[in-house]
Amino acid sequence: MLTKELILEILNKFYLDNQEVDVVSSGSIKNIVIYGNEINVDLEVTNPTLKSKNVIRENLLSFLKSNIDQKIELKINFIVGSSKKENKIYNPQRKISNISNIIAISSAKGGVGKSTVTANLAVSLSKMGFNVGVLDSDIYGPSMPIMFDVEEQKPLAVTIDGKSKMKPIENYGVKILSIGFFTKKDEAVIWRGPMASKALNQMIFDADWGELDFLLIDLPPGTGDIHLSIMQSLPISGAVVVSTPQNVALIDAKKGVSMFKKENINVPVLGFIENMAYFTPEELPRNKYYIFGKHGVQNLSNDMKIPFLGEIPLIQSVREAGDYGIPASMQDSTNIEEIFKNITKNMLSQLLIRNKELPKTEVIKITTMSGCSS
Ligand SMILES: Nc1ncnc2c1ncn2[C@@H]1O[C@H](COP(=O)(O)OP(=O)(O)OP(=O)(O)O)[C@@H](O)[C@H]1O
Ligand SMILES: [Mg+2]
CATH class of the missing domain: 3.40.50.300 (P-loop containing nucleotide triphosphate hydrolases)
Structure with missing residues (x-):
């Protein structure tokens, strides 16, 4: 059974190319919704080019597949944010x-x-x-x-x-x-x-x-x-x-x-x-x-x-x-x-x-x- 907590624990180890902290700690993940095997992620990015989005999608999907299950499907809703983040949803200190x-x-x-x-x-x-x-x-x-x-x-x-x-x-x-x-x-x-x-x-x-x-x-x-x-x-x-x-x-x-x-x-x-x-x-x-x-x-x-x-x-x-x-x-x-x-x-x-x-x-x-x- 997939849970939000499980996915967050796993994504704790996933880094976007241009970031020194993981996607959870950096506050880049704004929301996660699960439908069966499908994970929907709202992800804030600073580089909104199509190429960059495709790379993230590919990397994140293969990361989730290898850490959870090969059957995982992924949908990412990209949100373009500034490079300086405030309003963190998942504060790293909260772990x-x-x-x-x-x-x-x-x-x-x-x-x-x-x-x-x-x-x-x-x-x-x-x-x-x-x-x-x-x-x-x-x-x-x-x-x-x-x-x-x-x-x-x-x-x-x-x-x-x-x-x-x-x-x-x-x-x-x-x-x-x-x-x-x-x-x-x-x-x-x-x-x-x-x-x-x-x-x-x-x-x-x-x-x-x-x-x-x-x-x-x-x-x-x-x-x-x-x-x-x-x-x-x-x-x-x-x-x-x-x-x-x-x-x-x-x-x-x-x-x-x-x-x-x-x-x-x-x-x-x-x-x-x-x-x-x-x-x-x-x-x-x-x-x-x-x-x-x-x-x-x-x-x-x-x-x-x-x-x-x-x-x-x-x-x-x-x-x-x-x-x-x-x-x-x-x-x-x-x-x-x-x-x-x-x-x-x-x-x-x-x-x-x-x-x-x-x-x-x-x-x-x-x-x-x-x-x-x-
Ligand atoms: N098995 C027991 N034998 C004798 N007295 C008990 C027993 N269990 C609880 N009590 C006593 O009953 C009273 C209420 O217990 P307690 O404070 O643990 O309940 P509580 O559910 O935490 O209450 P609250 O809802 O107010 O937090 C206390 O005075 C406690 O010492
Ligand atoms: Mg009590």
């Missing part, structure tokens, strides 16, 4: 090639445990030996600073290749950036959509994340501006949808899935997680009370043919761990650590399946599976 997998943790409903799950999956992955980052994209209600006990910290600026970048805060082996680091604790953030998107973009592209195997994105509730902005800026490898088994939550979980499946978004859903699946008192671990209904998410995942990654009980220690800033997965050799570890492994398996099924793209790859063997 985040040092991050192998970006996973969005979502649910259209509030309060179902997205942030709790994000924090615990991150710790679990880090314990398995992966390099992990968490981007708290909940601009209006950031949770990660509290959940990782780094509320009082402020990211420092570091200079990388002459550019100033913010360094994520690190705790429990996880790198974290959140708007919460930049706002006053008790003040509400009142921003319009574009300002929020800008702040988010800075945390993504103007940050020194270093080499990451995984960047987990804790999404806010809903299916709004922030979600769109993230999906437009980042090549998301897959999404995980968290829900409680309650009917109202399931309706929203479905909405969340349909957002990812929309044609112009098209983010693979790696699976569902059932949070607060049942209540179990710490002193009577065998007793299970299905206070939000039984197996609601499991049933939904069967109906929608979306993998089920596992269930998390409603237990006091999970809530306390979040409030104290030590994610429950940090508690070695406990039942809850094991539960999150199994869910993490299931998520990794689904990611591997996706990697096999989807066309090769740089962003959907796992660099190492060491630590997942037990």
